Amino acid sequence: MRKHSVKSAAIVGASLLVLAACGSNKTEGGGTTGGSCDTSKGTLTVGVVAPLSGNLSALGVGIKQSAELAVDEANKKCTVKGYKLTVSAQDDEANPAKGAQAATKLSTDPNVVGVVGTLNSSVAQTVQPILRDKKIPQVSPANTNPSLTRGNDFLTAPKRQFDNYFRVCTTDDLQGPYAANYLVEKAGKKKIAIITDGKTYGEGLAAELSKQVTKKGGTIVGSEKVGEKDTDFSGVIAKIKALGPEAVYYGGEYPVAGPLSKQMKDAGLDVPLMGGDGIFDGKYIELGGKEGDLATSVGAPTESLATAKAFVDAYKAKFGKEDYAAYGAFSYDAANAIIGALGKTVDGAAWDESKRDAMLTNVGTYSGSGATGEVKFDQYGDSTNKVLTVYQVTSAKWKDVQTGTFTG
Secondary structure, eight states, X not given: OOOOOOXXXXXXXXXXXXXXXXXXXXXXXXXXXXXXSOOTTEEEEEEEEEOOSSTTHHHHHHHHHHHHHHHHHHHHTTOSTTXXXXXXXXXXXXXXXXXXXXXXXXXXXXXXXXXXXXXXXXXXXXXXXXXXXXXXXXXXXXXXXXXXXXXTTTTTSOOOOOTTEEESSOOHHHHHHHHHHIXXXXXXXXXXXEEEOSSHHHHHHHHHHHHHHHHTTOXXXXXXXXXXXXXXXXXXXXXXXXTXXXXXXXXXXXXXXXXXXHXXXXXXXXXXXXXXXXXXXXXXXXXTOOTTOEEEEESSOGGGOXXXXXXXXXXXXXXXXXXXXXXXXXXXXXXXXXXXHHHHHHTTSOOOGGGHHHHHHHHHTOEEEETTEEXXXXXXXXXXXXXXXXXXXXXXXXXXXXXXXXXX
């Protein structure tokens, strides 16, 4: 969860929302219900697959609501001529099997033109082929495992995996080394222990960090695993503590990382815990994340970007005190990539199944100025925006301490 200091949210956001309303739907008789947009051709749907319940729901709800904001704005601007857009949000519960069910449900609807999601890389692995088989573009705001786009040999022999899959965030083969450089060179931590949750995201991120730590002259003193539903980490902490690490890197997400950090300190292992974007949320601190802990996250701090101001203001005006969390701005950009491509694909004509190939092409060639900066995809479907940020827990809040790109 990112900190915000937006004094003019209500004023600016309200002005955005009183623009000409043009999201009217097709009526039973084939006309429109009023407003300045022609929606006589009916309704098309942008799907969302994210954890809307469970431990990661704070991130999932931010993804869902940011996509809803993008759709609302597109309806007001009459972006897709002849159509009203709507959102169908499906709860994957951060579970690959539930994600497959959600993707199957969306893929059976001929009016679904694209899907924003997923949060978890492990869920993406089950969702990708289902949407691919129906030629439905998937644009993730949060998946960071590089194999999703470039395969398991992503460093030596990258190969596009799914022509329908794209993402607007950078990947762990950059995020892991970026974190390693900060730990070893800036924080001066040479002896690092690794703990992971065994899932696709955490394992991949930790593996990339480990290689870079060694390259920079540091040492991985040990590696342990915990379960994502574990609550007592005393055994693992005792093993790690005996190795004398100067920092612990956790590959996983905040529901485990927060309590793990607290239990480390209580057990006398008072060293920084660092993780990736999976722990970068205010709930990490609520659950026990301590002063001095570190996290990397994709992109620059949203509140620091001039390009994000309109998004932040509009989000606050629409959803009040609810936070867009770590991936809200990315979800907004992902939804707009789908919407922009759809507008180009339809261009006043009627949507039908024959337009799905053109829709995939138009998502792949989409280029726009988004809340997170330039939104554009390379030949693998990866974002061309490689910016990363290191955050530190300072006075019980995340504070950005370094923003840049990985340079080796």
